[in-house]
Amino acid sequence: MKLKPKHNWLHLDLKGAIPNPEKMREQLQFWKECGYDGVVLEYDDRIPWKTWPGTWRGGYTLEEQQSLVRTCADLGLEVIPLIQVIGHLEWLLKHEDWRDWRENGSGNELCPLHPETLPRLKQWIDEVVELHPGIRFLHLGADETWNLGTCEKCRKHDPMKLYQEHVSELCRHALGKGCRPLIWADMFWNEKRLDLVPQLPEGTIPVDWQYNGIPPYESTEKLMQCGREIMGASGAMIGWWEHCFQVQSEPSGRIRNVTGWYKWAAEHGIGVIHTTWTRGASLWNIYGPWHGAYPAFVAGGDPARWESHPWRTFMEELSDTMLRSQVPELRKAAEELLTLPAASPLEKEVLRWLNLAVRYQALQQEFLIHRATRRTLTRVADFVGRDDGMFRKNCVKPFRTLLPKVDEWEKDARSFWQDNGLSDAEEFMATHIDLLRKDIADQLAGNV
Numbered sequence: 001m002k003l004k005p006k007h008n009w010l011h012l013d014l015k016g017a018i019p020n021p022e023k024m025r026e027q028l029q030f031w032k033e034c035g036y037d038g039v040v041l042e043y044d045d046r047i048p049w050k051t052w053p054g055t056w057r058g059g060y061t062l063e064e065q066q067s068l069v070r071t072c073a074d075l076g077l078e079v080i081p082l083i084q085v086i087g088h089l090e091w092l093l094k095h096e097d098w099r100d101w102r103e104n105g106s107g108n109e110l111c112p113l114h115p116e117t118l119p120r121l122k123q124w125i126d127e128v129v130e131l132h133p134g135i136r137f138l139h140l141g142a143d144e145t146w147n148l149g150t151c152e153k154c155r156k157h158d159p160m161k162l163y164q165e166h167v168s169e170l171c172r173h174a175l176g177k178g179c180r181p182l183i184w185a186d187m188f189w190n191e192k193r194l195d196l197v198p199q200l201p202e203g204t205i206p207v208d209w210q211y212n213g214i215p216p217y218e219s220t221e222k223l224m225q226c227g228r229e230i231m232g233a234s235g236a237m238i239g240w241w242e243h244c245f246q247v248q249s250e251p252s253g254r255i256r257n258v259t260g261w262y263k264w265a266a267e268h269g270i271g272v273i274h275t276t277w278t279r280g281a282s283l284w285n286i287y288g289p290w291h292g293a294y295p296a297f298v299a300g301g302d303p304a305r306w307e308s309h310p311w312r313t314f315m316e317e318l319s320d321t322m323l324r325s326q327v328p329e330l331r332k333a334a335e336e337l338l339t340l341p342a343a344s345p346l347e348k349e350v351l352r353w354l355n356l357a358v359r360y361q362a363l364q365q366e367f368l369i370h371r372a373t374r375r376t377l378t379r380v381a382d383f384v385g386r387d388d389g390m391f392r393k394n395c396v397k398p399f400r401t402l403l404p405k406v407d408e409w410e411k412d413a414r415s416f417w418q419d420n421g422l423s424d425a426e427e428f429m430a431t432h433i434d435l436l437r438k439d440i441a442d443q444l445a446g447n448v
């Protein structure tokens, strides 16, 4: 029999561009077919929490959320809700009502010693459990709390001890509700405090997330010796350095990471969560839609299925092309994407998205080249003089020819967004193609 991880879950971060309920149901069906047995739903402010009135940013109504939970049950996908209980609460702490919960003024995390936080977080856990009847697991987040122990009250304590006690109290509350809590393990590892892991309540599952390279990782192996069942986490879609001027990272690194984790988890009898991040954090820009993670989704569901997928070789070449970032190569790859075989309507949309993503990279790259040319020739003129005709041809005209391509991209991207029922079209356009258009306009206006 083929070895599988103990759990093979897909994490879905709802912060970014999310599909409407109908399209979400289609995606859930696809993920089930990929081979996942659970979905970790990170809601953020995408549903109207009773515990946090006034924070709902739009996304799903409670009726829609309930209906999606039922769809998961019908499909045989276990739902594991994920809420953040200390760090990454930017979406909450940005609101005036919760401003004084901040740890030393930081918008990233709350103060664990603020008297209101624990009772309210317990109330939130109760609400989550009510919205997900019968759940066996609840993920309590707790990663990247960089400001631990910095406020006046907290400064008097061992920061990691504060963290462990705060998290443990909430884990106990979840256990009391009949669900096993999971928490991200990075704080214990990064702060070199694995000694605190055995003090987490029995039944708590620390999760070691490692998104680069492939296991084994020292952190996972050390964590496994702490006397708790652990899980691993891969990155099917994560942040990358270029995300402010690209809409898609190259697929190969993600495929390697999810495949590596799947195999290692299977061999070591642990579960794995494949994560899909749709923004760097709540107050960062949107990455592309989930369509861009399609190869990683297939590979994370079952590596063998990706191995025999007709797109496999092309995606490896595409990754190299994206890393080289040469405009003619990118344009050619964008064209070729549309000629690949699509075995389902979803695959057709994936190719459509990747075509847009590669074209976007080409547009940005063209802009950078033209801007550099213009700046350089402007300086050269100070030393050796300039020819106006040559300057117009090489330093002005290229920006004019770029503008219609920008308009065409936006038109195609908007129709992709609409056909796929995706949220946040205006934000996505305003923070991507519109900024590029403004950069070009600045060049044409001579504001260089």
Ligand SMILES: [Zn+2]
Pocket: 103, 104, 110, 111, 112, 113, 114, 149, 150, 151, 152, 153, 154, 155
């Ligand atoms: Zn504090």
